[in-house]
Every structure is written in structure tokens, then in C-alpha cells.
Amino acid sequence: MSELASESVNEPVRPGTTRPIALTRLPAFWVVLVLLAAGAVRMSQILAKFLQTYPIATITALGLFGLLAVPFWFFVQELDFLEREPAALLVVAFAWGGLVATSVSIPGSTALENLIAKLGSPGLAAEWGAALAGPTVEEIAKTLGVVAIVVIARSQVNSVLDGVVYGSLVGLGFQIVEDIVFAIGAVALAGQGDDVRPVVTTFLVRGFLAGVWSHTLFGALAGAGIGYLVVSVDRSWWRRIAMAALALFGAWASHVLWNSPLFRDGLGNGAVALLAVLVFKGLPPLLLILYLVRRAHDREAEYYVARLAGLDDPEVITEGEMRALGSGSRRAAARRHAADQAGNKARATVRRLQRAQARLAVELSRAPEHAEQHHCEVREHRATLKALGHPEAVEGAHSWRHTASSIGTAAVAIAVLWVALSALGGA
Amino acid sequence: MGTVTRRHLTDLPSTPGLLSALLLAVFLAALSFGLPALDRAVSAQRAVRAGEPYRVGAGVVVVPPAGATLDVTGTRPGEDRGTALFRLGPVRYAITVQPFSGDLTQAAVRLRQRITGTAGYQVTGTQLAVSTAGGLAGLQGGYTAGDRGGRYAVFVAHGLTIEVTVSGADLDLGRTLPAIDTSTKTLRYEGS
Numbered sequence: 147m148s149e150l151a152s153e154s155v156n157e158p159v160r161p162g163t164t165r166p167i168a169l170t171r172l173p174a175f176w177v178v179l180v181l182l183a184a185g186a187v188r189m190s191q192i193l194a195k196f197l198q199t200y201p202i203a204t205i206t207a208l209g210l211f212g213l214l215a216v217p218f219w220f221f222v223q224e225l226d227f228l229e230r231e232p233a234a235l236l237v238v239a240f241a242w243g244g245l246v247a248t249s250v251s252i253p254g255s256t257a258l259e260n261l262i263a264k265l266g267s268p269g270l271a272a273e274w275g276a277a278l279a280g281p282t283v284e285e286i287a288k289t290l291g292v293v294a295i296v297v298i299a300r301s302q303v304n305s306v307l308d309g310v311v312y313g314s315l316v317g318l319g320f321q322i323v324e325d326i327v328f329a330i331g332a333v334a335l336a337g338q339g340d341d342v343r344p345v346v347t348t349f350l351v352r353g354f355l356a357g358v359w360s361h362t363l364f365g366a367l368a369g370a371g372i373g374y375l376v377v378s379v380d381r382s383w384w385r386r387i388a389m390a391a392l393a394l395f396g397a398w399a400s401h402v403l404w405n406s407p408l409f410r411d412g413l414g415n416g417a418v419a420l421l422a423v424l425v426f427k428g429l430p431p432l433l434l435i436l437y438l439v440r441r442a443h444d445r446e447a448e449y450y451v452a453r454l455a456g457l458d459d460p461e462v463i464t465e466g467e468m469r470a471l472g473s474g475s476r477r478a479a480a481r482r483h484a485a486d487q488a489g490n491k492a493r494a495t496v497r498r499l500q501r502a503q504a505r506l507a508v509e510l511s512r513a514p515e516h517a518e519q520h521h522c523e524v525r526e527h528r529a530t531l532k533a534l535g536h537p538e539a540v541e542g543a544h545s546w547r548h549t550a551s552s553i554g555t556a557a558v559a560i561a562v563l564w565v566a567l568s569a570l571g572g573a
Numbered sequence: 574m575g576t577v578t579r580r581h582l583t584d585l586p587s588t589p590g591l592l593s594a595l596l597l598a599v600f601l602a603a604l605s606f607g608l609p610a611l612d613r614a615v616s617a618q619r620a621v622r623a624g625e626p627y628r629v630g631a632g633v634v635v636v637p638p639a640g641a642t643l644d645v646t647g648t649r650p651g652e653d654r655g656t657a658l659f660r661l662g663p664v665r666y667a668i669t670v671q672p673f674s675g676d677l678t679q680a681a682v683r684l685r686q687r688i689t690g691t692a693g694y695q696v697t698g699t700q701l702a703v704s705t706a707g708g709l710a711g712l713q714g715g716y717t718a719g720d721r722g723g724r725y726a727v728f729v730a731h732g733l734t735i736e737v738t739v740s741g742a743d744l745d746l747g748r749t750l751p752a753i754d755t756s757t758k759t760l761r762y763e764g765s
Binding site for chain 2: 173174175177178181195198199200246249250251253254256257258260261263264265267268269271272273275283286287290293294297298334335336337338339
């Protein structure tokens with residue numbers, strides 16, 4: 147009892163306890179809500195102007211970029227598989243990026259670019275204005291979104307990965323709204339009236355070619371820094387602040403590199419040169435950030451899998467399932483294997499079992515005394531799997547057919563994208 | 574091997590304060606209002622040398638009107654495109670150069686649609702042929718926006734479109750247009 151009390155004193159915060167009803171009792175939440183409302187008003191004014199001038203192009207842009215958000219959202223959800231963040235906070239993060247960070251960045255970036263022209267020269271602003279002004283204001287405005295989540299729901303940010311999840315959703319919200327603004331800007335610049343072609347070109351270029359190494363990625367890195375700042379209580383404050391600043395700098399530097407005029411002319415103007423520039427300026431930050439995100443994910447997964455391993459109960463989780471549960475690709479492989487072995491019902495049951503195991507692991511880390519309900523849930527899905535003749539949710543043997551299919555799909559997607567871009571004159 | 578332990582849980586104050594949220598709002602205000610205020614506090618006007626050609630971008634040059642200043646916030650020279658913004662008192666004189674693969678008629682249609690695409694802007698009168706001293710052929714017309722008037726001209730040469738827009742109150746325009754017309758006639762392509 148005294149041990150429990152002592153633990154409770156040392157670790158007063160329990161993840162996942164903040165519910166919307168609790169949020170409304172916090173004055174800080176209302177401040178954040180007012181900021182979101184102000185951003186919504188500002189962006190609605192811009193959208194209304196777009197709809198009035200270019201209704202078809204604007205609706206097309208809303209539809210296309212809205213769809214683009216879906217795969218990114220699912221990727222982030224899969225990253226967040228083990229310890230799910232509350233949907234309300236994910237929406238706040240997305241809305242911050244799309245409403246607050248964008249409405250702050252529009253006047254802020256313009257002003258900073260003007261200052262570069264005034265204090266430097268118009269030539270400097272032409273070459274480096276967009277590369278320096280945009281990232282400086284935008285990365286700060288987006289990172290403040292993760293800080294806002296910490297301010298209103300600190301107990302939900304309990305690993306570096308949580309910072310990554312919130313940061314990437316802030317970035318995703320920003321990316322989608324910025325892309326819509328750029329698409330309508332392209333329509334206006336083309337001077338062809340309410341034409342959807344510039345929207346489609348912008349969608350292909352900014353959505354596909356540039357979308358992978360964009361705000362979602364930068365936001366994830368800055369968010370990781372905030373996550374580290376919040377959770378690494380065994381480190382000194384200086385170290386935590388320095389790491390958060392370094393992550394923000396990394397996001398800023400990746401963004402600057404992407405916007406910079408470097409290599410703009412060095413590789414010619416052909417399609418291959420364009421691809422080379424995209425890969426050269428986008429790939430290094432992409433690989434670095436994905437590596438860091440993977441590490442954050444694996445560290446969190448190790449912790450939660452260790453909670454389940456401590457039960458030493460193969461009815462709850464087997465050795466093979468522990469290996470699968472800790473990785474997104476292995477979880478997916480286990481579901482595919484179940485489908486191959488025992489049909490789609492087994493695939494769905496494996497997914498439900500994995501979810502139940504994750505919920506149990508989280509509950510064990512928070513309040514083991516309340517974990518019985520989750521134990522029952524796991525056993526129920528285990529019984530269903532056994533009845534289906536597939537008792538263990540593990541990966542099957544490596545399937546070359548799956549690898550070949552993935553490579554083939556990617557190749558076809560790139561080819562279709564390239565043909566579409568060439569047809570539209572974008573390449 | 575690294576793990577997330579319960580010690581990794583946060584040690585921030587358990588009841589997030591209103592102060593933190595207000596501080597957040599202050600940071601945002603600094604970005605969205607502070608930076609623009611700082612921008613407004615620094616002058617954007619730069620003197621240009623009278624009678625000397627000014628490089629707009631992509632090899633296009635123009636001699637600015639006498640008494641004009643360069644507004645650096647609307648000026649972006651470049652290798653393949655560029656913009657220059659001059660001001661004669663309250664009158665705005667902008668030149669934009671960018672790659673273009675169409676003909677002069679298409680360029681004029683595009684510019685007119687951009688003008689009328691701005692809420693409250695209407696093209697007025699007929700379009701007239703113009704030319705520069707260096708032989709560039711173009712089209713020019715007028716537009717209005719409430720109590721402000723405007724003039725546009727467009728030229729196509731060497732795979733570029735050169736768009737000129739002039740705007741200001743009618744009285745100021747009447748006073749400055751002769752000098753601006755003289756300047757527009759000095760537009761020429763010198764090559765990159």
C-alpha cells in the first residue's frame with residue numbers, strides 16, 4: 147500500500163485520462179479554443195473569397211487535398227497503434243495546423259520576406275526569401291501546436307512518439323490547407339478563369355512529388371523534440387530544452403533545404419533532373435526523420451510489449467505475437483498471414499486481438515488493478531481465433547509475392563504520376 | 574536497449590496554467606502582428622537612379638520614370654523571371670516578367686482574367702496596340718476598382734510575357750501616366 151502510494155507520488159500522471167469533458171474545465175483549453183476559432187474565421191474568409199472567384203477549382207482542390215489527407219492520417223494512426231491518443235486531441239492538433247498555424251504564417255512569412263528584402267536586397271529576397279521566411283515562421287507556428295496539446299493535455303504526451311504523432315498531425319493540417327491555397331494561387335496565376343488543371347497539377351506536384359517530404363515530416367521531427375522535453379524527466383532541463391531546440395532546428399533546416407534555390411539549375415530542366423533534385427533535397431531529411439520516428443516507435447513498443455511479457459501468459463500473448471506487436475509492418479504481416487491461413491474473418495480477429503493486447507499493455511502500465519476487463523477481451527479474441535483454426539497471431543514465412551506486388555504497385559504509381567505530370571506540362 | 578519507463582512520464586505542473594496558454598497566444602501574436610508591425614516600421618522605398626535602366630529580371634530592363642522610387646517588397650529580380658514595383662507618390666507601377674509560350678492575344682486574355690478575378694475589378698474601354706522604343710509589340714487597356722483606376726499593358730518576346738500594371742486614384746493617375754508611358758516605352762530585352 148505504501149509502495150503504491152509512493153509510486154503514485156512519484157508518477158502522478160497517468161496517460162490517457164484526459165477526456166473532452168475534463169478539457170472543458172481547463173481555462174487553458176478555452177484559450178486554445180479561441181485561437182482555433184480565430185484561425186477558423188480567418189481561413190473561412192480566404193476560402194469564401196476562393197469560392198466566390200473560382201468555385202469549381204476550389205471545390206476540386208478541397209476534394210483532392212482532403213483525399214490526400216487520408217493515407218497520411220492512416221499512417222499516423224498505425225504509428226499510434228499501441229497507445230492511442232484521444233481523437234479529440236488529434237483533431238485539435240490537425241485543426242491547429244490547418245487553421246492557426248496557417249493564418250499566423252500568411253502575414254508572418256510575408257512580413258519576414260519583406261524584411262529580408264529591406265534589410266538585405268530584393269535579389270536576396272528573390273533567391274532566399276521563400277527559403278528562409280516560410281520555414282522560420284511556419285515551423286515555430288506548427289511547433290506551438292504541439293505545445294498547445296501539452297498545455298491542455300500534458301498527461302497524454304507520455305512518450306517521444308506521442309510528440310511525433312501530434313507534431314505530424316499539426317503538420318498534416320498545415321500541409322493540406324497550404325496546398326489548397328497554393329492550388330488556387332496557381333489557378334489565379336494561370337489567368338484561365340475557373341480552371342481545374344492548375345489544381346490537378348498542384349495536386350500531383352505538391353501532393354505526390356513533394357508531399358512525402360513536407361510539413362507532416364517536419365512537424366513529426368519538431369513534435370519529437372517537444373515529446374522528449376516533456377517525458378525525459380530523468381534528464382536535466384537544459385538537455386531537454388536543447389534537444390527540443392535541436393529538433394525544431396532540424397525541422398527548420400529540412401524545410402529550408404527543401405525551399406532553397408540550391409541545385410535549381412545545376413541538373414538541367416529534364417524530367418530526370420527534376421526527380422534528382424526532389425530526391426537529393428527531400429530524401430536525406432526523409433530518411434533521417436523516418437529513422438528517428440522508427441526509433442521512437444520501437445522504444446515505446448518495447449516498453450508496452452515488456453508489460454505483456456511480464457504476465458508470462460501465452461493465452462494473452464505468445465513469444466511470436468510479442469515480436470509482431472512491436473512493429474507496424476509485422477502486425478500487418480500477421481494479419482495477412484491470418485487471411486491466407488483462415489480467411490478474412492481471421493484477419494479481422496487478429497486485428498482485434500492486437501488492439502486488445504495493446505489496450506491491455508497500456509492499462510498494465512497505468513493501473514494494473516483495472517486491467518481485468520482487457521484480459522477478458524484478449525481471451526475472447528483468442529478463443530475466436532482458435533475456433534477459426536488459427537490460434538496464434540504471428541507473421542507467416544516471408545512472401546516474395548507480397549514484396550513483388552508492393553514494388554510493382556509503386557512502379558505503376560510512379561509511372562502513372564509521371565505520365566500525368568508530363569501531360570499537364572508540369573514536368 | 575532503450576525503453577520507455579514510467580519515469581519517462583512528464584514532470585510538468587499537473588494543472589496546466591492559464592498563463593502557459595496566454596503565453597502561447599503572445600507568441601502567436603508576435604508572429605502574426607509583431608512581424609508585420611516591424612515590417613511596416615522599416616521603409617520599403619529605395620531611390621532609383623534617374624535615366625538609368627533597371628534590370629527587372631530574365632534579361633528585361635526598363636528606365637524608371639523620373640521621381641519614382643523602388644518598392645523592395647514587390648521587387649524580385651531573377652534569372653528566368655522577375656518583378657519590379659515602382660511608386661510615384663500614391664501611384665503603383667508594377668512590371669512582371671515570366672516565361673510564356675503563347676502569343677500576345679493569349680497573354681492579354683490571361684492578364685485581363687487575372688485583373689477581373691480580383692473582387693471589384695473591371696476592365697474598361699477597348700484594348701489598343703502599343704509598342705516600345707526597342708520594337709516590342711504589345712496591347713494595353715484600362716480597368717477600374719471602385720474609386721481607383723488602372724492601366725495595363727502586355728508584351729510577348731523571347732518566350733517571355735512582360736506585364737505592366739499601373740494603379741492609383743484617377744487624379745494621381747492623370748498626373749503621372751505620361752511619365753509612366755514614357756518609362757514603359759523603354760522596356761527592352763537585353764538577354765540573360
